[in-house]
Amino acid sequence: MKPNLLKLACVFGLAASTALNALPAAAKEEFKVGIVTFLSGPAAGPFGVPGHQGAELVIEAINAGELPAPYNTPGFAGARLAPIFVDEAGGNTKQVAEYRNLVQKQGVDAVIGYISSGSCLSVAPVAEELKTLTIIPVCGSPRLFEEGGKEYVFRTTGHAVGDGVAAALYVRDKFGDAPAYTGINQNYAWGQDSYKFFDLAMETINPDTKASDNPQFPKLFAGQFGTEISTLSLDKAPLVHSSFWDGDMEAFVLQANVRGFFRQKTFISTLGASAVDRLGKGFPEGVVIGTRGEYGLLVRDMDSPLNRWFVDHYKEKYGEYPLGPSYQYAQSILALKIAMDKAAEAVGGFPGQAQIIDALTGLEWDSFGGRISMTLGGGHQAVHPVGYGITGWNKDSGEPVATDVVFYPANCIMPPEGQTGIEWLEAGMPGASC
Amino acid sequence: MQLLFTILLDGLVYASYLFIVAAGLTIIFGVMKILNVAHGGFYAWGAYTAAYFIGSASEMGFPDWFGFLIIAGSALAVGIVLGLLIERIVLRRLYDHEEILIVLATFGVFLILEDLILLIFGVNPYFAYQPMVALGSVEVGGIFRDVYSLTLFGVALSVAAGSWWMLTRTRWGKLITAVIHDREMALIVGINVRRLFVVTFCAGAVLGALGGAYIAPTVSVAPGFAVDVIVLSFAVVVIGGMGSIPGALIGALLVGLLRALAVHKLPELELFVIFLVMSAVLIVRPEGLFAPAKARKI
Numbered sequence: 001m002k003p004n005l006l007k008l009a010c011v012f013g014l015a016a017s018t019a020l021n022a023l024p025a026a027a028k029e030e031f032k033v034g035i036v037t038f039l040s041g042p043a044a045g046p047f048g049v050p051g052h053q054g055a056e057l058v059i060e061a062i063n064a065g066e067l068p069a070p071y072n073t074p075g076f077a078g079a080r081l082a083p084i085f086v087d088e089a090g091g092n093t094k095q096v097a098e099y100r101n102l103v104q105k106q107g108v109d110a111v112i113g114y115i116s117s118g119s120c121l122s123v124a125p126v127a128e129e130l131k132t133l134t135i136i137p138v139c140g141s142p143r144l145f146e147e148g149g150k151e152y153v154f155r156t157t158g159h160a161v162g163d164g165v166a167a168a169l170y171v172r173d174k175f176g177d178a179p180a181y182t183g184i185n186q187n188y189a190w191g192q193d194s195y196k197f198f199d200l201a202m203e204t205i206n207p208d209t210k211a212s213d214n215p216q217f218p219k220l221f222a223g224q225f226g227t228e229i230s231t232l233s234l235d236k237a238p239l240v241h242s243s244f245w246d247g248d249m250e251a252f253v254l255q256a257n258v259r260g261f262f263r264q265k266t267f268i269s270t271l272g273a274s275a276v277d278r279l280g281k282g283f284p285e286g287v288v289i290g291t292r293g294e295y296g297l298l299v300r301d302m303d304s305p306l307n308r309w310f311v312d313h314y315k316e317k318y319g320e321y322p323l324g325p326s327y328q329y330a331q332s333i334l335a336l337k338i339a340m341d342k343a344a345e346a347v348g349g350f351p352g353q354a355q356i357i358d359a360l361t362g363l364e365w366d367s368f369g370g371r372i373s374m375t376l377g378g379g380h381q382a383v384h385p386v387g388y389g390i391t392g393w394n395k396d397s398g399e400p401v402a403t404d405v406v407f408y409p410a411n412c413i414m415p416p417e418g419q420t421g422i423e424w425l426e427a428g429m430p431g432a433s434c
Numbered sequence: 435m436q437l438l439f440t441i442l443l444d445g446l447v448y449a450s451y452l453f454i455v456a457a458g459l460t461i462i463f464g465v466m467k468i469l470n471v472a473h474g475g476f477y478a479w480g481a482y483t484a485a486y487f488i489g490s491a492s493e494m495g496f497p498d499w500f501g502f503l504i505i506a507g508s509a510l511a512v513g514i515v516l517g518l519l520i521e522r523i524v525l526r527r528l529y530d531h532e533e534i535l536i537v538l539a540t541f542g543v544f545l546i547l548e549d550l551i552l553l554i555f556g557v558n559p560y561f562a563y564q565p566m567v568a569l570g571s572v573e574v575g576g577i578f579r580d581v582y583s584l585t586l587f588g589v590a591l592s593v594a595a596g597s598w599w600m601l602t603r604t605r606w607g608k609l610i611t612a613v614i615h616d617r618e619m620a621l622i623v624g625i626n627v628r629r630l631f632v633v634t635f636c637a638g639a640v641l642g643a644l645g646g647a648y649i650a651p652t653v654s655v656a657p658g659f660a661v662d663v664i665v666l667s668f669a670v671v672v673i674g675g676m677g678s679i680p681g682a683l684i685g686a687l688l689v690g691l692l693r694a695l696a697v698h699k700l701p702e703l704e705l706f707v708i709f710l711v712m713s714a715v716l717i718v719r720p721e722g723l724f725a726p727a728k729a730r731k732i
Binding site (some may be wrong): 039040041042044045046048049089187214215216217218219221222223224226227228230231233234247250251254255258259260261278279282 | 436437440443444445447448451552557558559561563566567570571576577578579580582583649651652653654656657658659662693694697698701702704705
C-alpha cells in the first residue's frame with residue numbers, strides 16, 4: 001500500500017503544482033520594485049538623476065492612472081508600484097550585494113535598473129540565480145544576451161552595436177568624403193567595444209574613410225584630457241568618434257571647446273546628448289550627437305501624445321527637459337505595466353512572475369519616443385531606431401536644438417538573432433536592410 | 435620636433451597639476467608623519483566651493499576675472515576652516531597613537547567630507563568654466579592651447595618657490611625643519627610642536643583645496659571626482675620620497691612627461707605608466723627618490 005500512496009501523493013502534487021502555475025497569484029495591493037540608478041558619482045548628473053526622475057514621474061502617473069491612453073488604467077495589474085531607489089555607484093561587487101539585498105532581504109517583486117555595462121553584466125547572472133524579473137533600461141553592452149540566453153533578465157533598449165552602426169551610417173550620409181577618423185573612448189569594456197563596433201561598421205559602410213592608428217583610450221573618470229586633446233589635434237583625421245557618457249563627456253567638451261577643437265574636428269558622440277542641455281550655451285554647435293533611440297533632444301519637438309505628455313510633465317515637475325536616460329527608465333516602467341496588465345488579462349487575475357515574463361517576452365509597444373520591439377535575445381532584447389543629429393542653438397528660445405536628425409531603422413543597425421555583434425560586423429553586416 | 439614639443443608641453447601641464455595636488459600631501463607627511471587620506475576631501479571641497487561661487491558670481495553679472503579671486507578665496511577659506519576643525523577635533527586626540535590609526539581616522543574624515551558634499555551640494559555636477567573661457571586660447575607649436583592650463587605652470591612654480599622660501603628662509607621653516615629632523619628633541623628645546631602641527635596641517639589643506647579650486651573650471655565638478663586624486667598624488671609623493679617637496683616636484687615631472695609620451699605614442703600604456711614609474715623607483719630606492727635623511731636614533 002505504501003508505494004501506491006507515495007505514487008498517489010506524487011501525482012497529486014504534480015497536478016496541484018501545474019494547476020497552481022496556471023492560476024493567477026493572490027491579488028496584490030502593492031508591487032515592490034527596486035529601481036537602481038546612479039544617485040551619486042560622476043554619472044549621477046547626466047545619467048542617474050534623469051533616469052531616476054523619468055522612473056519616478058511615470059510610476060506616480062501610472063499609480064494614479066494619469067498616463068495618456070492606452071495606458072490610462074491605474075496601477076500595474078491594478079497594484080500600486082512601490083519603488084525602492086538604490087544607488088548604482090560603488091562598483092560591481094557592491095551592486096551584486098545590493099541586488100541580493102533587494103531580493104532576499106527587502107523581498108522586491110522585480111528590479112529595474114543599471115546604467116553601466118559593468119553593473120548589468122555583473123548582476124544578470126545573479127538575477128538568473130535568484131530567479132527574479134530584472135528589466136535593464138540603459139546598459140549598452142551587447143554581451144548581456146550574447147553570453148547565453150536569459151530567462152529572467154530583459155533589456156528594453158538597444159545596445160552599442162546599434163549606436164556604432166548608426167553613427168557610421170550618419171557619417172556616410174553627412175560626411176561621406178572625410179578621409180579618416182579616430183576616436184576617444186574610455187579605457188574599459190564599454191569604451192573599447194563601442195569604438196570597435198564603430199570601426200568595424202565603418203569598414204563596411206565607409207570603406208574609403210580610413211581609421212587612425214592612434215585612437216585614444218583614457219582612464220574612466222580621468223577628468224583631465226589636455227594631452228589627449230593635443231594628440232587628437234595633431235592627428236590628421238577630421239572625424240572623432242566618442243562613446244563618453246558621464247562627467248568625462250562634460251569635462252572633455254569644456255576643455256576641448258576652449259581650444260577650438262570643435263571648429264577643427266567633427267566630433268561624433270554616441271551618447272553625448274545628455275551633456276547638451278546641462279552645458280547649455282557652453283556646449284559647442286556642430287557636434288554630432290546620439291541618444292541610442294528616439295529619446296531626449298532628438299525628439300524634443302516630436303508631437304505624439306505620449307511624447308508631449310512626457311516632455312511637458314517632466315518639465316513641469318523637474319524644471320528641465322527629459323534626457324535620454326529619463327526616457328529609457330520611463331520606458332522600462334511602462335514595459336512592466338503593459339506586461340503586467342496583459343498577463344492579468346490572460347490569467348483573469350493578478351499575474352505571477354512567470355506570467356509577467358511570458359507577457360514581456362517578445363512584447364511590442366508604443367513608448368514615449370517611439371515603438372519598441374523585444375525581438376532579439378529570445379524576445380528579451382529590445383530593438384528600435386537609433387538616430388543622430390547636429391547640435392545648434394536657438395537664439396529665440398535660448399535653448400539647444402538638434403538639426404539634421406536622421407533615424408536608422410532597427411533592421412539596418414542591429415545584428416540578427418543568433419549572431420553576435422562582432423560576428424555580424426566582421427561578416428559585413430549581412431541582411432542589414434538599409 | 436612639433437610632436438616632441440607638444441609632448442613636453444602636455445607633460446609639463448599635467449606635472450604642474452600633479453604637483454599642486456601632491457604638495458599639500460607631502461608637506462603634511464613630512465612634518466606630521468601622517469598619511470592624510472582626507473586630502474582628497476580638501477581637493478573636493480575646494481573645487482565645489484570655487485565652482486559654486488564662480489557660477490553664482492557669473493549669474494550675478496560679475497566679470498569673469500573675478501573667478502580667480504574666488505579660486506584663491508575658496509582655497510584659503512576651505513583649507514583654514516577644514517584644516518583647523520579636523521586638526522582640533524580628530525587629529526589632536528590621536529597624535530600619541532599608532533600611525534595606522536591616524537590613517538584610518540583621516541579615511542573616515544574623507545568619507546564624511548564626501549557625504550557632506552552630497553548633503554550640501556547634491557548630486558548634480560557644477561560647472562565653472564568662465565575663468566577658463568575668459569583667458570581664451572593661444573596657438574603654441576601648431577596647436578591651440580587654453581591659456582588657463584598654461585597658467586598652471588605659474589601656480590605650480592609659485593607653490594614650489596613659496597614652500598622652498600618658507601622652509602629655508604623663515605623662522606617657521608627652521609622650526610619645522612627641526613621638528614621634521616627630531617620631534618622629541620624639538621619638544622625638549624621648547625618648540626611648540628602642537629602649534630606647528632596646526633599651521634602645517636592648515637597649509638597642506640589650503641594646497642589641497644587650491645588644487646581642487648584651480649582645476650574646477652576645467653572639469654565637471656561631480657560627487658566622487660576626488661577619489662582618483664588621492665591615488666595619483668600618493669603615487670607622485672611615493673616616487674619623490676614621502677615628505678620631500680623637491681621629491682614631489684621631480685615625481686610629478688617624471689609622471690607627467692612619461693604619461694604625455696605614452697598618450698601620444700602608446701595610448702594603451704597610459705593607465706599603466708604612473709604605476710610603472712612608481713614600481714621602478716621603489717625597486718631601486720624603496721624610500722623614494724628624495725626621501726629626507728633620517729637621524730639615526732640609538
